[in-house]
Amino acid sequence: MCRIGAIKSKEFFHPSAALHLMLPQQEGHDNSGFAMVMQDMAGVFSKYKDKPLLSLACTQKGAKLVEDYMEANDFRQLAEWIPRGVKNVKLDIKAMPYYIFRNYDYPEYYRDASEEAKGELLLDTRLALRELLEKQEQGYVYSFWPDVLTLKEIGDPWDIATYFKLWDNNGDLMAKNVVVQCRQNTNYDIVRYAAHPFFLQGYTLCANGENTFYTKNKEYQKSLHRGYIGFESDSQNFLYTLHYVLQELKWPIKYYKHVITPLPFNELSLRSDGAELRAIRQSLGSLEINGPNTVIGMLPNGNIITCCDSKKLRPVVVGGDGTMVAIASEVCGLNAILPHRNQEQDVYPNEREVVIINDALEVERWKQ
Amino acid sequence: METIKTQDVTVNDLPWKIECKPDRCTMCGSCVAACTFQAIMPAVERRSITVSTGHRPEPSQKHSAVLMIKQRNSIENACTGCGMCEKICPNQAIKPVRNPDSRFSLLARKGGSPIKRGGRTSLNSGRTLDNIIVGRISQMTDPALDSERHTFDILAPFGRVLMPHELPLSAVNGTLNLTAKLPPVNWIYPIIFSDMSIGALSTRAWEAVALATAYLNEKHNMPVRMSSGEGGMPVKLLESEQLKYMILQIASGHFGWNRIVKAIPKMKVDPAGVLIKIGQGAKPGDGGLLPAAKVADHVQAIRGVPKADLMSPPNHQGLYSIEESVQKMFLSMNAAFKFRVPVAIKCAASATSVSVYNNLLRDPYRICGGFFLDGIQGGTGAANEISLDHTGHPVVSKTRECYLSAVKQGRQGQIPLWAGGGIGLTGNAAADAFKVICLGANGVFLGKILIQLLGCVGNEHGRCNACNTGKCPAGICTQDPRLVERLDIDKGAQNIVEYMLALDSELRKLMAPIGNSSLPVGRSDALVTTDQAIAEKLAIQYVC
Numbered sequence: 077m078c079r080i081g082a083i084k085s086k087e088f089f090h091p092s093a094a095l096h097l098m099l100p101q102q103e104g105h106d107n108s109g110f111a112m113v114m115q116d117m118a119g120v121f122s123k124y125k126d127k128p129l130l131s132l133a134c135t136q137k138g139a140k141l142v143e144d145y146m147e148a149n150d151f152r153q154l155a156e157w158i159p160r161g162v163k164n165v166k167l168d169i170k171a172m173p174y175y176i177f178r179n180y181d182y183p184e185y186y187r188d189a190s191e192e193a194k195g196e197l198l199l200d201t202r203l204a205l206r207e208l209l210e211k212q213e214q215g216y217v218y219s220f221w222p223d224v225l226t227l228k229e230i231g232d233p234w235d236i237a238t239y240f241k242l243w244d245n246n247g248d249l250m251a252k253n254v255v256v257q258c259r260q261n262t263n264y265d266i267v268r269y270a271a272h273p274f275f276l277q278g279y280t281l282c283a284n285g286e287n288t289f290y291t292k293n294k295e296y297q298k299s300l301h302r303g304y305i306g307f308e309s310d311s312q313n314f315l316y317t318l319h320y321v322l323q324e325l326k327w328p329i330k331y332y333k334h335v336i337t338p339l340p341f342n343e344l345s346l347r348s349d350g351a352e353l354r355a356i357r358q359s360l361g362s363l364e365i366n367g368p369n370t371v372i373g374m375l376p377n378g379n380i381i382t383c384c385d386s387k388k389l390r391p392v393v394v395g396g397d398g399t400m401v402a403i404a405s406e407v408c409g410l411n412a413i414l415p416h417r418n419q420e421q422d423v424y425p426n427e428r429e430v431v432i433i434n435d436a437l438e439v440e441r442w443k444q
Numbered sequence: 445m446e447t448i449k450t451q452d453v454t455v456n457d458l459p460w461k462i463e464c465k466p467d468r469c470t471m472c473g474s475c476v477a478a479c480t481f482q483a484i485m486p487a488v489e490r491r492s493i494t495v496s497t498g499h500r501p502e503p504s505q506k507h508s509a510v511l512m513i514k515q516r517n518s519i520e521n522a523c524t525g526c527g528m529c530e531k532i533c534p535n536q537a538i539k540p541v542r543n544p545d546s547r548f549s550l551l552a553r554k555g556g557s558p559i560k561r562g563g564r565t566s567l568n569s570g571r572t573l574d575n576i577i578v579g580r581i582s583q584m585t586d587p588a589l590d591s592e593r594h595t596f597d598i599l600a601p602f603g604r605v606l607m608p609h610e611l612p613l614s615a616v617n618g619t620l621n622l623t624a625k626l627p628p629v630n631w632i633y634p635i636i637f638s639d640m641s642i643g644a645l646s647t648r649a650w651e652a653v654a655l656a657t658a659y660l661n662e663k664h665n666m667p668v669r670m671s672s673g674e675g676g677m678p679v680k681l682l683e684s685e686q687l688k689y690m691i692l693q694i695a696s697g698h699f700g701w702n703r704i705v706k707a708i709p710k711m712k713v714d715p716a717g718v719l720i721k722i723g724q725g726a727k728p729g730d731g732g733l734l735p736a737a738k739v740a741d742h743v744q745a746i747r748g749v750p751k752a753d754l755m756s757p758p759n760h761q762g763l764y765s766i767e768e769s770v771q772k773m774f775l776s777m778n779a780a781f782k783f784r785v786p787v788a789i790k791c792a793a794s795a796t797s798v799s800v801y802n803n804l805l806r807d808p809y810r811i812c813g814g815f816f817l818d819g820i821q822g823g824t825g826a827a828n829e830i831s832l833d834h835t836g837h838p839v840v841s842k843t844r845e846c847y848l849s850a851v852k853q854g855r856q857g858q859i860p861l862w863a864g865g866g867i868g869l870t871g872n873a874a875a876d877a878f879k880v881i882c883l884g885a886n887g888v889f890l891g892k893i894l895i896q897l898l899g900c901v902g903n904e905h906g907r908c909n910a911c912n913t914g915k916c917p918a919g920i921c922t923q924d925p926r927l928v929e930r931l932d933i934d935k936g937a938q939n940i941v942e943y944m945l946a947l948d949s950e951l952r953k954l955m956a957p958i959g960n961s962s963l964p965v966g967r968s969d970a971l972v973t974t975d976q977a978i979a980e981k982l983a984i985q986y987v988c
């Protein structure tokens with residue numbers, strides 16, 4: 077079982093907090109992947125919050141390929157953070173030669189384009205870069221979006237943090253929202269892309285568990301959107317469904333849960349909105365998930381959300397202290413970063429519940 | 445001695461031979477009375493016995509005339525192996541024995557007429573489904589569910605499903621509201637009692653199935669639906685609450701629709717659906733056939749026809765394209781019930797099934813509410829033997845192809861796929877249904893297994909299969925009132941109910957280990973096969 081977590085804070089914090097959230101839960105992961113997505117950044121990127129930020133890991137040749145592509149497509153580089161890895165053979169990390177985190181300016185002719193058009197351009201650019209790097213086996217690109225940074229690596233989270241000097245808080249990297257995962261790769265070969273969280277056009281998501289409807293979900297999603305590719309992990313399905321429901325269908329957030337874990341038909345018939353929910357269930361039956369899961373997601377507006385499978389077969393807990401709220405698979409994670417919080421106010425969402433935390437750190441919960 | 449010809453038929457030419465033990469037979473005559481085919485008769489035989497009673501052999505010969513049971517050596521009265529004589533004999537004196545030397549197929553086309561028989565294909569029974577195993581079992585990472593304690597949602601759609609972006613939903617204050625009517629969709633149990641008409645079945649047999657349907661719905665909360673078959677239904681049922689469990693069938697003969705149409709204004713509830721039959725698995729490309737022998741008075745009344753062979757044409761006259769079908773049949777059928785009742789079509793599986801399905805999927809009116817594919821092992825009733833054994837298409841790969849074709853277009857689930865024809869052939873309908881569902885069907889339809897539960901003794905090895913003769917020894921496929929009496933409606937219905945209850949828990953027993961609480965439609969990853977060719981064709985995992 078993967079361990080997952082998220083932190084949302086009123087104040088900027090250093091990503092080491094996310095590592096402290098995850099390390100006590102380490103028993104559950106096998107170092108086959110560690111990843112985090114930060115949103116709402118300070119530090120080196122603070123001046124360019126509205127400019128897209130590219131996150132990738134690559135070889136030297138890959139870096140050149142990317143540079144050439146971006147130049148050819150009129151993206152102008154604005155800022156860059158290239159971590160110089162701590163070279164130490166004892167570290168458990170399968171590092172790539174280059175990690176590039178770089179802000180670009182939109183091409184001239186996109187300056188006045190709508191947000192939507194920009195979003196499409198960023199997605200297309202990421203997909204093109206991914207294809208370019210993949211074809212020549214020169215690297216991996218994780219996200220390309222304003223104010224969002226993705227770091228993925230294979231190895232021990234502690235060593236990964238050492239390698240990226242994430243233990244020393246020098247103010248370079250700061251964020252208000254972080255979603256993080258340590259991977260327990262039970263199923264397949266270790267694939268760098270497979271480490272959660274996954275990101276698509278402002279939507280970030282990680283999940284722990286097994287999606288027994290993976291094949292069904294994938295077969296459907298493949299034809300829904302050009303961005304629904306990869307399928308390196310069965311939890312990628314959750315992200316694509318989140319994106320589809322909110323971004324493509326433009327449905328309110330509460331319907332996400334109704335899509336992934338629809339109410340049984342006999343319960344639907346008792347509800348005043350039964351007709352709508354039934355219509356949704358029958359049209360989107362292929363996006364239902366089955367199997368044990370906890371989902372943690374982050375929306376474009378920075379809200380953090382969590383919910384579980386319909387049998388509540390995977391744990392999750394939410395706790396906070398007024399300045400910071402965190403979600404984790406296990407309570408030991410919360411204890412590590414929020415030892416002084418009032419534990420009695422911790423929330424253990426149930427199988428029908430959705431929890432959302434907004435920028436004011438108000439915790440909204442509702443039953444599906 | 446009579447003159448004989450070498451071409452004369454002997455008992456050894458027939459598919460079944462009667463073995464009667466004279467030392468056990470008391471000549472009660474029960475077997476002769478029970479045999480609906482008059483395959484046996486009492487006869488007198490001249491016997492010569494040599495006896496010697498003294499201390500020394502002093503043989504003397506005695507001639508006597510004895511009564512015995514004799515099998516007729518006639519094609520018309522060939523024993524079907526039904527075993528009724530054996531069942532009724534108080535002394536276990538008689539039984540049919542399969543005759544490996546039968547020359548029946550050479551002799552039975554007398555008069556230039558094709559052999560007809562009841563609906564079981566005797567060839568083509570190498571089943572794909574038996575080579576498929578549910579192989580993906582949840583263990584630790586994805587715990588299996590508890591089939592007894594967890595809740596399962598075992599329902600399948602009947603009706604046209606819209607694509608999500610086509611749903612007429614508008615958001616007001618964070619809530620979606622439907623702003624227009626959707627095509628009707630009924631969520632029903634994923635097993636439909638397939639269309640076996642009144643006429644093909646005896647009224648009692650039909651009633652037993654209808655009774656079982658109502659009982660499953662009302663006492664066990666299992667929304668099983670039953671298809672009427674071609675030929676209509678009793679008006680009483682049309683005007684009753686129970687109509688909601690029925691799917692009305694219209695086939696190319698349009699038999700019985702007069703009464704249905706007339707009953708519409710008096711219907712208290714809507715039927716569960718309308719099923720337009722284009723073709724059937726037993727005799728694809730052939731219409732329906734109800735031999736005159738089975739057109740009893742009540743059948744004439746329901747269908748409004750004289751006593752004659754009732755043949756439905758092989759196609760719906762006047763419809764020459766799928767588009768036309770959509771316009772004429774679907775629209776009229778949909779309109780008949782004011783667009784509240786889903787309308788589906790049933791075709792025999794064939795090489796072109798996928799094209800038909802694609803056409804229906806892309807139909808801009810979106811009014812086809814289900815695609816029923818009937819495979820080669822499907823069908824009861826009467827058919828020409830040549831059609832039964834030598835035409836048709838296995839249903840499994842066609843169902844899979846249809847599903848995958850829909851997947852390619854992102855339209856899976858829009859027109860629910862239902863598969864039939866041999867489901868439950870080996871007695872395990874739950875396993876068959878489960879596997880076909882994993883391959884992409886939404887549900888299955890069952891026919892023969894129901895009549896077997898009513899007491900049919902026919903099988904795929906040529907036993908009985910006399911459903912076309914009007915002499916069904918079990919009272920199922922006959923209209924002869926004395927034979928119909930043989931069927932106990934309540935017992936028959938009870939058998940079906942009990943089987944279905946077992947099937948329901950068996951489905952859970954299959955869903956729980958793969959960790960699914962709703963139907964695993966398209967979960968082909970749950971299946972494996974030990975046959976490489978099947979793995980390739982169905983795109984499932986090969987294992988050995």
Ligand code: SF4
Nearest residue numbers: 479523524526527529
């Ligand atoms: S097995 Fe059936 S058909 Fe044959 S003799 Fe007995 S009752 Fe008649």
Ligand code: SF4
Nearest residue numbers: 900902908909911916
């Ligand atoms: S028992 Fe009746 S229904 Fe069964 S095969 Fe014989 S004739 Fe047909």
